[in-house]
Amino acid sequence: MSTESLGHNSVDARSNGLFGVYVHWPFCAAKCPYCDFNSHVHRGAFDEAHYVEAYAQELAHFAKHTQGRVVQSVFFGGGTPSLMDPRSVGGILDAIAKHWIVDPKAEITLEANPTSVEADRFRGYRAAGVNRVSLGVQSLREGPLAELGRKHTVDEAIAAVRLAQSIFPRTSFDLIYARPRQTLDEWQDELTEALWIAQGHLSLYQLTIEMGTRYYDLFRAGKLKMPDEDLSADFYEMTQEMTQKAGLPAYEISNHARPGQESRHNLIYWRYGEYVGVGPGAHGRLLINNQRHATATEKLPFEWEKRVHARGHGMVTDDVLTWEEEGDELLVMGLRLREGIDPARFAKLSGRKISDRQINELKAIGFVETLPNGFIRVTDKGWPVLDAVVADLAA
Structure with a gap:
């Protein structure tokens, strides 16, 4: 950064x-x-x-x-x-x-x-x-x-x-x-x-x-x-x-x-907001100039301290995420929540819509549902296989 x-x-x-x-x-x-x-x-x-x-x-x-x-x-x-x-x-x-x-x-x-x-x-x-x-x-x-x-x-x-x-x-x-x-x-x-x-x-x-x-x-x-x-x-x-x-x-x-x-x-x-991560091995997600940066710092405690005193920070990673990566992260994080995710926000971040076919297939086996506010969430039946549900929706 x-x-x-x-x-x-x-x-x-x-x-x-x-x-x-x-x-x-x-x-x-x-x-x-x-x-x-x-x-x-x-x-x-x-x-x-x-x-x-x-x-x-x-x-x-x-x-x-x-x-x-x-x-x-x-x-x-x-x-x-x-x-x-x-x-x-x-x-x-x-x-x-x-x-x-x-x-x-x-x-x-x-x-x-x-x-x-x-x-x-x-x-x-x-x-x-x-x-x-x-x-x-x-x-x-x-x-x-x-x-x-x-x-x-x-x-x-x-x-x-x-x-x-x-x-x-x-x-x-x-x-x-x-x-x-x-x-x-x-x-x-x-x-x-x-x-x-x-x-x-x-x-x-x-x-x-x-x-x-x-x-x-x-x-x-x-x-x-x-x-x-x-x-x-x-x-x-x-x-x-x-x-x-x-x-x-x-x-x-x-x-x-x-x-x-x-x-x-x-x-x-889980709602995919912004956060600064400081200290050894801390991760962050920051929006700068309309781009989401994924940051990570040096893991070893005293090596991190040396880096900070020398450079003002201990970062070893500063990646700008692609729109696709942002969409995937939103799914991974947001579908953990009972409130689910807003498909309109997914489209805004990723530049594409979640496939209606995938949603309907997952609904048919009882793994996801659409709430009255339009949010998509994983059901009680789907939560134990959350990783598979996320993979299907991200495909």
Whole structure:
């Protein structure tokens, strides 16, 4: 993203007006065996205040090319952002406010691990401006917690959730299900407990085996037995039924919320808005001169810091997407949502219409439907095979 090639316009014809900032904190206390995120265990001490200066520099760089935007959400992801000093969080938020207008109702989310040490920092994060916390609980059972490589206990997790609920206006926590050897009855009991603890939002993810993880190695070696396709579908169906009944229906394939409690930041992704991504390995999507730029930064934490201090940013990728690529991304992201996608916007971005024949074929087998507002969405029957539905519509 060179200054020479980019303009400073604030309004683009291809924009839907959504704009957020993603801040990636790459450090973790330990690497979980299922995790393929850009996270790194750093054993030695380092100058956190100096490291945070790199975020301010990278924010300033992106701000030059996105003047006039209004920040509707900020998301601190990782890694483990709750390892950050609350003053670091406050400094980054101050830098964001320096460069953009921040909506008074902006959602400011921080991901946290529910260890007692990190939970003690919650009041500091709230004072810094964080108004939503997402906790990586992952399981409410001790055995699976240990197998998943988590460092907290169930009691610590519940205590952290309760503390967060007492401090922050909005909270969420994650659980992983369809784990090795897990039965439907066990998940029913665990999810019942989770729904009793939760307030407005839950993220419920089926365990997937990702290349490059410890679980991938175990799975390839035949030492990790995963649920078969039919059992996975049963897990998913039970999850949808229970959350719907409890008043936290799915608004996205893995996310459940009471009306009004949806994650505003993630909705920016799924509704295909704009977002700046800063920090090691962060991705962004920015409209400049009516072109959508896909950006990515250096993944290695201290190499990223060197690049930023030398050049003002840590970007290693800045691709201008074709109209076809934009349309494909809109389908991939938007069809995850219960609200579906606007086919008129797809046509505007991609320069072509979704095939009526493809839509009708998918309707005939019950995988998609057209809503009264004209939006196309994937049905409950179609969600478990979402990738195939997207591929058909993109063809």
